[in-house]
Amino acid sequence: MIGVVPAPRTVIEAFLPFEGEVGLGLVYDTANAAGVGDQPLRLAIRRMAAAGEVIQTGRGRGGSLALTGRGRERLLRDRLGLRLAFAQDAGEAPWDGCWRLLAFSVQEDERSVRDTLRRRLLDAGAAPLTPGLYVSPHDLTGMLDEPAQLIRATARELDVRGVTAPLAVAERLWPAGPIAGGYAAVEPVIAEPAADPLVQQLRLAEALERAIRDDPLIPLELRDSPWAPARIRRAWLAAWNESSDGRLYRGWLD
Structure with missing residues (x-):
């Protein structure tokens, strides 16, 4: 049995449709089957509601959950990276040979704003060249x-x-070693699927999310070939398509 237990937030986001709502009974039951307890799930829902990302109607398993506009925007932004990764792996997003430079246009005394910008640039995969100056091979406008x-x-x-x-x-x-090493936990999840297709999809989603979280998705033209993360993501996508019945992450790869 693979020891990948999905984060409560992963379970919640997996079931949330872009439009409409999902019954929490299914969310709780599937989370329990995947090793996630009720209390961590409830706490994650409260945090997402407090952040203005979801709206809960009703209580407990009898309730339902829906995305807000803010939550929808956040998921769309997160999925930009996923779509870029698969497009690169398929040879559909070649590097154009340009480096994008980004610098702060914020006063030095606005430290909190500068810290937020710095964090978001790093999260988007940009690398610091000097304090306040970052670079990426990608146009990060949408991120x-x-x-x-x-x-x-x-x-x-x-x-x-x-x-x-x-x-x-x-x-x-962007040293290759740590990034490639981050995908080591993905292959065992592919090789030893869970009996329950929904649980397997959650494990696949969690394993890939952990790996891609710290992957700046550098174009393949800027990596030695073969690039192991690309091979693993292609295997992941095949495993996902084989196990998916359309109930989780509806539209996330469109």
């Missing part, structure tokens, strides 16, 4: 909410402390 607070530029060449070759730059800024 960031603060376009007016950023100064942007595009460069065809990048010199990082004397390193100029694109693959070497990528390795300097």
Whole structure:
């Protein structure tokens, strides 16, 4: 039995449709089957409701849950990265050869704003070049909410402390080893599926989410070939399609 237990939030988000609602009885029962207890699930729902991401109607297993506009925007933003990963793996999103530079346009004394920008840039996969200056091989416009607070530029060449070759730059800024190592837990989940298809999908979702969380999704042109995470994601997608019956993450790969 694979020891991957999905996070309560993973279970909740898996069932939430973009439109409409889901009965909490199914959510609780599937969470329990996957090893998630009622109390952690209730706590996750409360936190998501407090953040304005979901609305709960009714109580306990007899209630239902629906996304708010804010929650829908958050999930859409999260899924941009997933769609990019699969597009890159399929050869449908080649690198255009441009580096995107992003700098803060925020006063030095606005520390909380600067900290928020820094965190969101890092979460989007950008790497720091100097304090306040970040770089990415991707256009991160859709991943960031603060376009007016950023100064942007595009460069065809990048010199990082004397390193100029694109693959070497990528390795300097986004070392491959830790990223590839993060996918080690995905393959066992694929190889030993759970008997319950819904539980298996939750385990697959949790394993990939953990791996992709710290993956900046550098274009394959900037990695040595073969790139193990791409191979594992392709195997993951095949396993997901085989186990999916359309009840979880409806539309998330569209």
